[in-house]
Amino acid sequence: MSAKELLIKLFSLPKGEIIFHDYSCALKSLISKYGRIFLAENHICFYANLAGSKINLVLKIKEIQKIESKNKNDIEIILNNNKVYCFTSFQDKEHVFNFMNSLLQSQQLSNQSDSKAINENFINEQSQIDNAEIEIQFLKSESSNDQEICKFTFSFSLDRFFDFFIADNAILYSIQDHRQNEQDSDINLTKWTVNEDDQDMYQREMKHIMKLTGVPFKDKTRMHKLFTYKRDQEKIIYTCTTHTLDVPYGNCFQAEDKWEVTKLEDNKCLLRVFVSVVFTKSTIMKNTIINRTISGFKEDYEKWINNVKIKLEQKAKQSKSTVSYSIHDFEESIILDNENILSKILKNSNSNIKIKKEKNRTHSINIKKKETYFVFLITIMIIIMLIQIRIMNNQSTKLEQLEQFLNQKQNKFQLFNDQL
Structure with a gap:
């Protein structure tokens, strides 16, 4: 009896069932059971025989609701009745997970x-x-x-x-x-x-x-x-x-x-x-x-x-x-375009108005800044001119005082000459 025939007999599979691959793994429970999982055309089977404790599990692919990858090591198989089987300790978990899902997708397609x-x-x-x-x-x-x-x-x-x-x-x-x-x-x-x-x-x-x-x-x-x-x-x-x-x-x-x-x-x-x-x-x-x-x-x-x-x-x-x-x-984009075209136009219009207002505000601020700067310059110039005028007035006063002083001295000198 060939290995394929032995497996078909062991799991009570249909005579023409194709068994694709088998992998070492463990069925997760309070005490994990280490054995081998067999991926067949219409079934996923698990067998373990350790210390006299045998497990012979056969899951029909058509009764599987979904297969999920959990953390780094686990694969969960969820049946239509919500019963969950968790397998772990694969050498290449991603390869096994992808192949299981391929079988599930193939079964779902054939069921339609x-x-x-x-x-x-x-x-x-x-x-x-x-x-x-x-x-x-x-x-x-x-x-x-x-x-x-x-x-x-x-x-x-x-x-x-x-x-x-x-x-x-x-x-x-x-x-x-x-x-x-x-x-x-x-x-x-x-x-x-x-x-x-x-x-x-x-x-x-x-x-x-x-x-x-x-x-x-x-x-x-x-x-x-x-x-x-x-x-x-x-x-x-x-x-x-x-x-x-x-x-x-x-x-x-x-x-x-x-x-x-x-x-x-x-x-x-x-x-x-x-x-x-x-x-x-x-x-x-x-x-x-x-x-x-x-x-x-x-x-x-x-x-x-x-x-x-x-x-x-x-x-x-x-x-x-x-x-x-x-x-x-494509259809969704057309619906969105048809529903939102007015809002898009309004949005663009409001956006343009905001941009214009912002430009006007910026222009006004620039003008005000220029005016302020111009006033400041004129004020500085006036202050400088006033200071210069004040200085000139002071100088003029001093010149007059000096002239009076010289005149007095000259008069005194003239008197002195006259006395001589």
């Missing part, structure tokens, strides 16, 4: 109507975002080594598909985004370059370390992938050759998955995924390697397509929110 109707509404009502009408089909396994495992129909053009998933700066969900979501480490992805032997083909490489499950004595392995693509107006051929370096018999084989993306209509394309295992050495484990490889690819593509759906729904919701906000803002 079926996914096809939602996608058609997004296409028709929102700034023509190419979004998530996806028809999904996983095919039954065959005994053949080279087989088609799944096909997806997308409601956007071939060029848009390339921009979303394959381009160097893929704007929706790149291979690097997917490996990061799977918690791979040491991811190193090169840019697309022209193949030297075929000028119509592009290639790039990626190295990363992937977690392993079900392999004895190994919990991770180094991976090396070689990607190529060719494209024209009607089709994209995209391949990935994978070497798994640190697993038993890893030097005996390489896995290859190929995308054939074909144009159906102007705004519709079909993705078919083929998988094969190429052996470079003979081994008695050939059938086991083929079965495990193809099973691993199917599980990985289940995760990939569900993450793509979440990203598309987020993008559509963001677009809707942006458009609604812009329209609301």
Whole structure:
């Protein structure tokens, strides 16, 4: 029984439920219970088994009212019945919180109507975002080594598909985004370059370390992938050759998955995924390697397509929110303009009057200042003139006294001469 089947059985989940990620954390209470939280397509589950005390908690996403981030460490999940569960001690709380809310938003969107109707509404009502009408089909396994495992129909053009998933700066969900979501480490992805032997083909490489499950004595392995693509107006051929370096018999084989993306209509394309295992050495484990490889690819593509759906729904919701906000803002501004136009005119008129009054007052003050200064100057000049007149009068008096004194002396001198 695979790990996924064990978890579905443990939490009594529906058979086709997709489990995206799991994280170590603790359920907060008087005594915190440390365990792991599992984020699935329609459920959030928590399991703890410490000192014989088991906790097996299953929350349906459709019964969640909201998810809130509390302080630096806690995430609160509030149900429709107002019951609250608080989880703490995450290694990367923000990542878990954002992913939980993505699941909640996706569930809320799907509850409004079926996914096809939602996608058609997004296409028709929102700034023509190419979004998530996806028809999904996983095919039954065959005994053949080279087989088609799944096909997806997308409601956007071939060029848009390339921009979303394959381009160097893929704007929706790149291979690097997917490996990061799977918690791979040491991811190193090169840019697309022209193949030297075929000028119509592009290639790039990626190295990363992937977690392993079900392999004895190994919990991770180094991976090396070689990607190529060719494209024209009607089709994209995209391949990935994978070497798994640190697993038993890893030097005996390489896995290859190929995308054939074909144009159906102007705004519709079909993705078919083929998988094969190429052996470079003979081994008695050939059938086991083929079965495990193809099973691993199917599980990985289940995760990939569900993450793509979440990203598309987020993008559509963001677009809707942006458009609604812009329209609301525009309408509100028109209403305000219509309601307040008279007050604006009066306000401007009053403002102009105030400005004129202020100018007149300033001008009047300046004139008064000038007049005061002029009067002060005249007063100073008059005072100076009066002082000068007074001085001249004093001098004139002194001259007269001096003249009288001299006359007296002269008279005395004349008398004296006469006596002689």
